[in-house]
Amino acid sequence: MISIYITSFIVGGLICVIGQLLMDVAKLTPAHTLCSLVVAGSILDGFGLYEPLIDFAGAGATIPITSFGNALTHGALAEAEKHGLIGVVTGMFEVTSSGISAAIIFGLIGALLFTSKGNV
Amino acid sequence: MKNGVLTFSSMPSLYSTGVTAGPLEKKKSVFAEQFDKAYEDERCDLSTNEHGHKQLMYDAVMIALSKEKKTIDKIDFFLTGDLVNQMTPSNFTAHELGIPYIGMFAACATSVSSMITAALLADAEQARWLIAGSSSQHNAIERQFRYPLAYGSQKGATAQWTVTAAGAVLIGQHKEGNPSICCATVGKVVDMGMTDPLNMGAAMAPAAMETLSCHLKGHKKTIDDYDTIITGDLGSNGFKIFKALANENGLSHTKNFRDAGEEFYGNDPSFNAGASGSGCSAAVFLSDVYNKLQKREYKRVLLIATGALLSPLTYQQGDSIPCIAHAIEVTMDGVSVY
Amino acid sequence: MEQEKYAHLEKELSPKTPILKNVIKAFLVGGSICLTGQCIALFYITYFDFTERTASNPTVATMIFISMLLTGFGLYKKISQFGGAGASVPITGFGNAVVSSAIEHKSEGYVLGVGGNMFKLAGSVILFGVFSAFIVALIKTILVKFGVVSW
Numbered sequence: 001m002i003s004i005y006i007t008s009f010i011v012g013g014l015i016c017v018i019g020q021l022l023m024d025v026a027k028l029t030p031a032h033t034l035c036s037l038v039v040a041g042s043i044l045d046g047f048g049l050y051e052p053l054i055d056f057a058g059a060g061a062t063i064p065i066t067s068f069g070n071a072l073t074h075g076a077l078a079e080a081e082k083h084g085l086i087g088v089v090t091g092m093f094e095v096t097s098s099g100i101s102a103a104i105i106f107g108l109i110g111a112l113l114f115t116s117k118g119n120v
Numbered sequence: 121m122k123n124g125v126l127t128f129s130s131m132p133s134l135y136s137t138g139v140t141a142g143p144l145e146k147k148k149s150v151f152a153e154q155f156d157k158a159y160e161d162e163r164c165d166l167s168t169n170e171h172g173h174k175q176l177m178y179d180a181v182m183i184a185l186s187k188e189k190k191t192i193d194k195i196d197f198f199l200t201g202d203l204v205n206q207m208t209p210s211n212f213t214a215h216e217l218g219i220p221y222i223g224m225f226a227a228c229a230t231s232v233s234s235m236i237t238a239a240l241l242a243d244a245e246q247a248r249w250l251i252a253g254s255s256s257q258h259n260a261i262e263r264q265f266r267y268p269l270a271y272g273s274q275k276g277a278t279a280q281w282t283v284t285a286a287g288a289v290l291i292g293q294h295k296e297g298n299p300s301i302c303c304a305t306v307g308k309v310v311d312m313g314m315t316d317p318l319n320m321g322a323a324m325a326p327a328a329m330e331t332l333s334c335h336l337k338g339h340k341k342t343i344d345d346y347d348t349i350i351t352g353d354l355g356s357n358g359f360k361i362f363k364a365l366a367n368e369n370g371l372s373h374t375k376n377f378r379d380a381g382e383e384f385y386g387n388d389p390s391f392n393a394g395a396s397g398s399g400c401s402a403a404v405f406l407s408d409v410y411n412k413l414q415k416r417e418y419k420r421v422l423l424i425a426t427g428a429l430l431s432p433l434t435y436q437q438g439d440s441i442p443c444i445a446h447a448i449e450v451t452m453d454g455v456s457v458y
Numbered sequence: 459m460e461q462e463k464y465a466h467l468e469k470e471l472s473p474k475t476p477i478l479k480n481v482i483k484a485f486l487v488g489g490s491i492c493l494t495g496q497c498i499a500l501f502y503i504t505y506f507d508f509t510e511r512t513a514s515n516p517t518v519a520t521m522i523f524i525s526m527l528l529t530g531f532g533l534y535k536k537i538s539q540f541g542g543a544g545a546s547v548p549i550t551g552f553g554n555a556v557v558s559s560a561i562e563h564k565s566e567g568y569v570l571g572v573g574g575n576m577f578k579l580a581g582s583v584i585l586f587g588v589f590s591a592f593i594v595a596l597i598k599t600i601l602v603k604f605g606v607v608s609w
Binding site: 263365 | 459461464465467468471472473475480529530532534535537538539541542543545546551554555557558559561562563565579
């Protein structure tokens with residue numbers, strides 16, 4: 001039970017380090033960096049490698065944006081296994097709806113509650 | 121060939137200035153004591169950032185006019201600009217003032233380009249009184265050119281902070297004892313292939329060097345003829361590069377060089393490379409430099425405002441950043457050339 | 459001066475990116491955010507009817523809620539200035555992108571402003587996430603159909 005806290009910290013930190021290197025060394029913008037990581041998560045799940053990472057690192061693998069790519073692919077594959085090729089399109093958002101829904105709902109709530117400020 | 125070089129034989133004079141600033145500038149700027157008015161609210165208690173931006177410029181103009189007890193109907197032309205799309209804050213200010221309006225866009229070099237055009241109109245005896253200036257508002261410009269204010273992006277050491285400030289100056293026919301405009305140089309667009317919008321200083325430094333060289337050559341002057349040569353907003357990084365370029369171009373020293381952007385917030389590291397924005401040069405030139413001229417601490421100065429002529433679209437389309445710098449020479453001596 | 463010579467001069471004089479310092483800060487901030495997520499997941503497992511697998515759904519929603527508060531109070535950008543990718547890579551960074559755009563464009567109204575601009579920054583992540591999932595799943599499904607790999 002204790003070790004999941006250590007592995008989540010380390011794996012999560014390392015994924016962020018990859019992102020930082022993409023920004024500082026490869027000089028990618030934040031948007032390009034995040035897109036690269038999402039695609040990487042998707043490809044890793046294609047090879048069946050992301051789920052074992054989640055088992056090992058828990059939130060260290062589910063919190064970074066790579067898990068978004070993984071979840072989309074996972075949903076698509078799960079549905080394709082059941083219903084064939086059409087499942088690739090229908091299954092994607094089944095597992096990821098919490099992230100997108102939360103972002104939209106809290107985005108609007110945030111706009112209702114807050115005003116932007118130019119503090120340094 | 122004129123090469124952008126202008127001489128004003130009648131030497132139009134500066135009569136008064138108005139400088140307004142936002143709450144952050146009031147708290148953190150080293151020039152805060154010299155600003156005429158600073159607001160507690162960054163929107164000047166109005167509903168949007170753009171409306172607040174307009175209010176900054178409007179108040180700067182009214183302050184400049186009140187210092188000389190001039191009414192709006194006496195002013196022949198209003199020349200100003202800002203960085204917002206289609207310069208709407210300046211347009212709305214012009215509407216409220218009701219003065220014949222020439223909108224001027226030179227990005228952060230607008231403070232000087234508007235003064236040059238005003239001097240031309242005065243020198244050609246087409247106007248008795250003119251108001252020139254420029255302004256910027258941090259929130260409005262940040263959201264347009266970069267990211268929403270609450271967005272977390274890691275800014276490097278070369279990034280600059282757009283100021284919330286406006287500067288307006290009342291220009292008229294020559295008056296003995298007033299700071300007066302003797303000559304100017306209109307810059308050319310210079311693009312050295314810099315592409316990083318978070319390192320504007322490096323993009324603008326070559327333009328400043330180009331204009332300074334043209335000015336010194338065209339008016340047969342040297343850097344020692346000036347008490348200070350002050351650039352608008354190169355920032356600490358751009359200013360370092362500008363001084364290196366000056367050495368490369370055979371200028372003997374850079375002891376009297378200043379940069380408004382580098383000095384604006386003092387040495388506060390939260391502002392990275394310093395201040396920028398069309399309000400930066402206007403606020404510093406029309407408060408600190410103007411005051412020093414009046415007190416005769418400076419007798420002859422060269423103001424070089426620099427601007428980066430890019431848009432968010434050009435960056436996305438992979439273009440480099442074209443820049444421009446305009447120079448204007450202001451003196452307390454009654455003569456244009458010696 | 460030619461562009462090449464100037465580029466050389468500029469590179470020499472401009473401050474270098476402190477890569478090692480940034481990487482360490484990103485590791486610490488990113489790790490802390492993920493650790494926070496792990497604690498929240500534990501909370502859901504212990505007090506609600508979630509397993510280690512299914513807890514990630516409410517955990518992500520909770521993290522985005524926290525990100526909304528931090529964004530609204532102007533704190534997320536301070537965390538991000540310090541942590542860099544450590545703040546933008548976790549799902550909280552996605553939340554920050556959406557919420558900050560929504561808050562910023564309130565002045566243009568809720569339909570055109572908030573609705574029209576909310577995904578200005580986060581949209582590319584969704585686009586590439588969905589499209590890469592589509593391609594990867596398509597390829598794998600076809601390969602399975604031809605018996606090259608198994609599910």
